[in-house]
Amino acid sequence: xxxxxxxxxxxxxxxxxxxxxxxxxxxxxxxxxxxxxxxxxxxxxxxxxxxxxxxxxxxxxxxxxxxxxxxxxxxxxxxxxxxxxxxxxxxxxxxxxxxxxxxxxxxxxxxxxxxxxxxxxxxxxxxxxxxxxxxxxxxxxxxxxxxxxxxxxxxxxxxxxxxxxxxxxxxxxxxxxxxxxxxxxxxxxxxxxxxxxxxxxxxxxxxxxxxxxxxxxxxxxxxxxxxxxxxxxxxxxxxxxxxxxxxxxxxxxxxxxxxxxxxxxxxxxxxxxxxxxxxxxxxxxxxxxxxxxxxxxxxxxxxxxxxxxxxxxxxxxxxxxxxxxxxxxxxxxxxxxxxxxxxxxxxxxxxxxxxxxxxxxxxxxxxxxxxxxxxxxxxxxxxxxxxxxxxxxxxxxxxxxxxxxxxxxxxxxxxxxxxxxxxxxxxxxxx
Numbered sequence: 001x002x003x004x005x006x007x008x009x010x011x012x013x014x015x016x017x018x019x020x021x022x023x024x025x026x027x028x029x030x031x032x033x034x035x036x037x038x039x040x041x042x043x044x045x046x047x048x049x050x051x052x053x054x055x056x057x058x059x060x061x062x063x064x065x066x067x068x069x070x071x072x073x074x075x076x077x078x079x080x081x082x083x084x085x086x087x088x089x090x091x092x093x094x095x096x097x098x099x100x101x102x103x104x105x106x107x108x109x110x111x112x113x114x115x116x117x118x119x120x121x122x123x124x125x126x127x128x129x130x131x132x133x134x135x136x137x138x139x140x141x142x143x144x145x146x147x148x149x150x151x152x153x154x155x156x157x158x159x160x161x162x163x164x165x166x167x168x169x170x171x172x173x174x175x176x177x178x179x180x181x182x183x184x185x186x187x188x189x190x191x192x193x194x195x196x197x198x199x200x201x202x203x204x205x206x207x208x209x210x211x212x213x214x215x216x217x218x219x220x221x222x223x224x225x226x227x228x229x230x231x232x233x234x235x236x237x238x239x240x241x242x243x244x245x246x247x248x249x250x251x252x253x254x255x256x257x258x259x260x261x262x263x264x265x266x267x268x269x270x271x272x273x274x275x276x277x278x279x280x281x282x283x284x285x286x287x288x289x290x291x292x293x294x295x296x297x298x299x300x301x302x303x304x305x306x307x308x309x310x311x312x313x314x315x316x317x318x319x320x321x322x323x324x325x326x327x328x329x330x331x332x333x334x335x336x337x338x339x340x341x342x343x344x345x346x347x348x349x350x351x352x353x354x355x356x357x358x359x360x361x362x363x364x365x366x367x368x369x370x371x372x373x374x375x376x377x378x379x380x381x382x383x384x385x386x387x388x389x390x391x392x393x394x395x396x397x398x399x400x401x402x403x404x405x406x407x408x409x410x411x412x413x414x415x416x417x418x419x420x421x422x423x424x425x426x427x428x429x430x431x
Contacts, residue, residue, distance in 0.1 A: 050430065051361075051420030052375060055411055058357045060389055060396045061298075061349040062290070066281040066327075068299075068346035069254065071242060073274040074234040075222075079266040082106045082214045086115045087268050088206065089226045092123050094334050096223055097271075103218045104226075104268045108210035115209075119226060121202045128191045128198070148178060154305030161302075222271040223334050230270050232258025233342050239278055242328060247319040250280060250326050272334070279311060279329045281346060288316045288325040290350045299329065303344040309335060353389045355398040356411055362419040363387075363395065366426075369408055373418040380418065380428040383411040 151174035389396035
């Protein structure tokens with residue numbers, strides 16, 4: 001038998017060793033558990049990130065995109081005897097003329113470049129002379145700066161669309177607005193010098209065209225437009241044809257070719273004899289159902305530098321049978337500087353909405369109710385939505401009526417919408 005003291009020592013050593021081993025093992029397991037727990041949640045957070053967006057009000061217009069066809073009461077004007085030469089308008093496009101007013105001169109020489117420059121000078125003179133009559137002290141500087149900026153934007157838009165001719169025609173109002181700004185800034189005292197220089201250039205250009213063969217006087221009052229605006233559709237798209245228009249008849253007009261001049265003498269422009277003009281837009285019956293007769297809508301014309309006009313819905317011509325329709329709008333004014341190209345794209349704003357913009361990815365159905373998950377501090381909850389407009393990848397939503405049978409409230413201002421995330425449920429805590 002061994003020494004009792006030695007045996008006692010080994011017994012105490014073994015107990016302490018086992019105790020330290022157990023403590024080390026438990027500490028290691030606990031550390032591994034903590035590491036696993038942290039790693040799991042870190043990995044989960046990377047694999048399931050949350051997308052968040054505040055609920056804020058936005059304004060949205062519902063738009064119908066269509067091709068518009070212009071119908072007006074137009075009379076093509078011809079010279080009495082001249083069948084050659086250059087036609088030089090004496091008034092600007094769209095200017096109102098009385099009966100027997102001088103509308104154009106026909107010169108012996110032919111030069112499209114000179115004629116075009118004379119027309120541009122006439123437009124500038126018209127604007128400058130009109131501006132000269134205004135009280136410059138009452139002109140708002142910021143308003144002029146905004147107009148100049150819009151001129152630049154319109155010209156840029158036309159260039160980007162490849163409409164270089166339209167961009168050139170827009171420079172007239174741009175240059176006149178710059179002259180107005182110079183007067184307000186003190187670098188110019190009035191328009192007299194500029195008007196005199198333009199008239200001098202105009203006279204010099206006319207001299208290059210030779211002798212005047214004929215001066216044309218309007219046979220009745222109306223709105224004059226230069227020969228460049230004559231497209232051969234004056235008789236095809238006449239406004240009086242709308243009185244008994246059908247869908248099929250209109251579509252036949254769209255397919256017609258422009259009509260050749262009916263006389264051998266020189267065309268000197270055309271006269272619009274009614275200030276009312278119409279825009280006929282082929283759309284679907286579904287789109288037409290959103291329109292109301294007699295109501296005025298905002299129409300945007302991208303071809304006209306995104307100019308917007310308020311036009312009243314005159315009538316809707318349905319396709320019988322079929323799914324198409326013709327929405328006919330009427331405008332009771334002649335907008336200055338408007339391009340009346342016969343067919344051009346148009347955007348019809350049918351309704352205006354104000355609500356929350358919600359990504360389509362955020363919309364869920366919970367217990368039969370449509371809504372979105374919302375992060376309330378660190379807790380996921382659910383809010384209802386009422387969709388009133390569907391856009392490209394998003395909805396416009398508003399609050400609806402309270403329902404005692406629904407346990408969920410409506411989406412409110414500044415709620416934090418969860419736009420992306422998985423395994424979402426009401427009451428889940430997000431660390």
